[in-house]
Amino acid sequence: MPQSAQTLPTADAAAPVVAISGLAKSFGTRQIIGGLDLAIPQGEAMALIGANGTGKSTLLRMIVRLAEADAGTISVLGETVGSLRGAALKRFRARVGVVFQKHNLVSRLSALSNVVHGVQSRRSGPRTWTQALAPAEIRDEAMACLAAVGLADKAMQRADSLSGGQSQRVAIARMLMQRPQIVLADEPDASLDPRAGREVMELLFRLTRDKGLTLVFVSHHMAHALRFADRIVGLGNGGIALDRRALHCNEAELAAFFEEPAEAEPAAQPVPVFA
Numbered sequence: 257m258p259q260s261a262q263t264l265p266t267a268d269a270a271a272p273v274v275a276i277s278g279l280a281k282s283f284g285t286r287q288i289i290g291g292l293d294l295a296i297p298q299g300e301a302m303a304l305i306g307a308n309g310t311g312k313s314t315l316l317r318m319i320v321r322l323a324e325a326d327a328g329t330i331s332v333l334g335e336t337v338g339s340l341r342g343a344a345l346k347r348f349r350a351r352v353g354v355v356f357q358k359h360n361l362v363s364r365l366s367a368l369s370n371v372v373h374g375v376q377s378r379r380s381g382p383r384t385w386t387q388a389l390a391p392a393e394i395r396d397e398a399m400a401c402l403a404a405v406g407l408a409d410k411a412m413q414r415a416d417s418l419s420g421g422q423s424q425r426v427a428i429a430r431m432l433m434q435r436p437q438i439v440l441a442d443e444p445d446a447s448l449d450p451r452a453g454r455e456v457m458e459l460l461f462r463l464t465r466d467k468g469l470t471l472v473f474v475s476h477h478m479a480h481a482l483r484f485a486d487r488i489v490g491l492g493n494g495g496i497a498l499d500r501r502a503l504h505c506n507e508a509e510l511a512a513f514f515e516e517p518a519e520a521e522p523a524a525q526p527v528p529v530f531a
């Protein structure tokens with residue numbers, strides 16, 4: 257049988273795409289996450305919810321190794337994330353599409369050029385900064401990604417002339433250029449009006465579902481968690497405080513989850529005084 261050109265490890269279809277075990281993370285003396293276990297199967301859309309400061313963003317950042325865990329293991333797409341270094345870490349990150357609340361587009365460049373940038377993470381060699389200098393096949397692919405988010409007609413418009421919702425859709429198109437195998441989205445619906453936020457979530461859900469990709473998104477909009485997730489996981493007190501199929505959940509239950517009394521904050525440590 258010919259050797260596949262794909263040299264990256266392929267995840268076992270039955271194994272979870274994300275497997276987290278005994279994860280712990282502190283900032284200073286404050287433990288944010290302590291002993292967290294979580295398995296996310298291939299193709300699942302999972303909403304991560306929880307009160308401010310419960311560690312949702314930190315968890316997403318640790319999954320893609322933008323933050324280091326203090327203890328525990330994280331395996332993503334068959335890779336043990338904590339052991340990746342250098343080129344292997346770069347290759348791994350190229351397989352993980354990330355969408356943040358802040359889209360970070362290059363404001364003076366066109367929507368299309370911003371999408372072309374998405375190819376950088378999956379290709380080595382000279383950087384392609386504008387669509388005009390990109391090879392035709394890259395430009396065509398970027399156009400197709402823009403079309404997938406409904407913005408083909410805005411391709412040549414400067415990023416800073418787009419609305420917040422359009423900018424977030426361009427950021428999604430840029431992420432699609434990576435050809436990711438899993439998508440993490442940290443409050444992609446924040447700072448958008450209700451309609452734009454819903455449209456962005458709809459897009460993320462549809463695009464990942466069509467490709468059979470796993471989607472993990474953080475949202476403070478419970479209606480979005482119920483509508484666009486198969487499973488809702490709530491963080492609280494350093495671990496998983498809620499884990500429900502979205503179908504078996506409702507807004508009242510999620511509202512009650514947020515009403516749960518939080519564990520007392522650890523006493524503030526005295527600030528050392530140095531003479």
Ligand SMILES: Nc1ncnc2c1ncn2[C@@H]1O[C@H](COP(=O)(O)OP(=O)(O)OP(=O)(O)O)[C@@H](O)[C@H]1O
Binds near residue numbers: 306
């Ligand atoms: N680099 C850092 N240094 C120090 N503290 C940090 C750092 N990053 C996060 N924290 C703290 O860790 C806690 C968890 O932060 P995180 O952003 O993960 O929470 P979150 O659940 O995503 O919150 P929100 O819903 O407000 O976005 C917060 O108290 C935050 O201030």
